[in-house]
Amino acid sequence: MVASCSDGQSNSEHKSYTYRKPELWNKKHLTWRLAASASMPKGMSEKEFRQAIARSFKQWEPADVFTFSPSSEKAADITIGFQKPPDRKWDGHLGLMAAASYPWTRNRGHIYLDPAEKWMAKPFAILGDPVTDWLPHEIGHMLGLPHVVEQGYIMNEMGPYGPPDEFDFSLLQHLYSPKTIVPTGAKNTPISTSLLGGE
Numbered sequence: 001m002v003a004s005c006s007d008g009q010s011n012s013e014h015k016s017y018t019y020r021k022p023e024l025w026n027k028k029h030l031t032w033r034l035a036a037s038a039s040m041p042k043g044m045s046e047k048e049f050r051q052a053i054a055r056s057f058k059q060w061e062p063a064d065v066f067t068f069s070p071s072s073e074k075a076a077d078i079t080i081g082f083q084k085p086p087d088r089k090w091d092g093h094l095g096l097m098a099a100a101s102y103p104w105t106r107n108r109g110h111i112y113l114d115p116a117e118k119w120m121a122k123p124f125a126i127l128g129d130p131v132t133d134w135l136p137h138e139i140g141h142m143l144g145l146p147h148v149v150e151q152g153y154i155m156n157e158m159g160p161y162g163p164p165d166e167f168d169f170s171l172l173q174h175l176y177s178p179k180t181i182v183p184t185g186a187k188n189t190p191i192s193t194s195l196l197g198g199e
């Protein structure tokens with residue numbers, strides 16, 4: 001069980017606050033954009049995708065560690081798209097669904113969704129997988145959270161996932177609290193997330 005440890009970090013009024021961990025994000029506000037080269041899945045507009053992404057980021061904001069906003073700038077902190085991570089292969093429909101890069105890797109700030117899935121922008125889909133069932137988990141990795149063994153939580157390796165809750169927020173608060181050691185010994189390549197578990 002990871003204890004929550006919010007050592008003075010819970011005051012979001014401190015806009016100039018920066019985290020002193022070079023292996024993590026060292027700012028409190030992160031911007032995101034769509035990957036320029038990635039194409040959209042059938043039946044989903046770019047506008048719908050952007051809205052689904054914005055909803056997914058919003059779900060992490062109550063943790064009071066980060067705020068997020070879309071950006072049209074190339075220099076956005078986070079890039080999201082239906083594309084392949086470098087040095088990895090997707091496995092077709094189902095199985096591996098998505099991947100993200102940890103903040104201490106060369107490729108930090110990337111979230112990849114397997115283009116072979118039947119992605120939907122709507123939060124409730126009869127057929128297909130809502131991107132909002134997967135993005136909050138990948139956002140967790142992108143911020144530095146590894147998998148947890150506890151079943152049913154958003155950072156468990158088995159998806160799909162509901163929105164993050166107090167337990168998940170405490171993990172993020174704990175990671176960014178000054179005294180916590182960052183687990184950079186974990187994989188140095190993008191971590192991928194599978195519908196059926198896996199790596």
Ligand SMILES: [Zn+2]
Binds near residue numbers: 194
């Ligand atoms: Zn994962």
